[in-house]
Amino acid sequence: MSEIVIQADNLCVAVGSKKILNNVNFIAHKGDVLALLGGNGAGKSTTIKTFLGLIPPSLGSAQILGQAVHQNTQLVRQKVAYLPESVMLYGHLNAIENIRYFLSLGKKPTSEQVIHATLEKVALQPQAWQRPLGEYSKGMRQKTAIALALLREAPILFLDEPTSGLDPVAIDEFNQLVTQLSAQGVTIFMVTHDVYGACHVANRIGLLRDGEIVDMFNAPENGNIDTEAVHVAFAQGGRT
Template sequence: MLEAIQLSKSFADKQVITDLSFKVEQGEIMCLLGANGAGKSTTLNIFLNFLQPDSGQARIDGVDVQQSANGKDKLVYLPEQVNLYQEFNAIDNLKYLASLSGLSVSEAQINAALDETGLEQNARKQSLKNYSKGMRQKVGIAFAIMRQAKVLLLDEPTSGLDPSATLEFIRIVERLAKKGAAILMVTHDFYCAHTLADKIGIMDKGKLLTLLDNNKLPLSSLETTYHELISGKAAMREAS
């Protein structure tokens, strides 16, 4: 459903992504783990067609995003800070987003989507200026549910969330994957990546250093592998 094929991107003389390749299938969750400047958000921006790669392809459902806008109909993007209309309430925001996307939805359908996210009834008609980050994210995810998104792109979604809000967010995203969505998340958060992902790609300086199967991978092993790869110790040990 989501595929990067030897993507490369540079800005001026700085190489930001180099020969990046991976796949995310339907119902699968992949996390790209890395520090600032690793190339994670640039990867998302290429899939969103906000940036053009110097070489390679970003495909959604087999279609190169540079060649056709059809893939965008299948995806929803949730940035680190969800920019919705602060003076609108959750229901009015979702009505407006639906109209922009050409969706015809009833208030009952909107409430059903919000029910799935767990947003409390008494908050739904309050303006978003009173919302926490976690509550705003629920509105964004409700839109993904309404749109029946086949691809969900998440950019540092748990940054600034407390542990209980992070766990609640993880459970919501897991339910979307069970419905068949392909989910790509970029994050610094070891716990979230380990708890949520089927596979984890570790990136540094624009390169995918390894792609780990997260099945039965201990969190301590993930952290050790990450730090060894980033520091170069793993490569030094192999050379010796």
């Protein structure tokens, strides 16, 4: 068994008296693609934000590479890249300037060639690279943010609704990219509504409902998770 990279250990998050996450447990090993499926308000984004150190757990812990996120926030953040659901990079900067700026923030500068190669990899048209992001479509902004996440060369990727706003071709390309990164040993944690997409790329899927993991699916050796089973469980509210 490879090392545990992401672990939720009896993770609880509450805002005031309202419980958002309740005793959530899961683990992801190196190279895993762990998808958390759930409806609106299930607690998916809260889970991701807790692992990013943006929301403190009220009980239990969120751990990355064996370290509690809230006790080692800055250290942990250096190991992760994050793709938010609604990507709003700086509208007055172009794609390359945005990427350079955010990489510089993380003290991970990279060469122009690598940035170009990555933008090509995420299929952002070269003629758009020098245009301000304010003129981009949602899909183009998403691709820029994906490129930024890849360029951080982090061993762990957190993706919040990553295919939202992408066209079918781009979704396909993105899924291939995720598979490729996973094969390279990058651990990916994504939250999504997209059952079919998740089944296509993830080797572990958790169903989240009202802040609790109600089901967990594991992919068989050299195969995908059964979409039908996940879909039925998702439609029935969790329990199969």
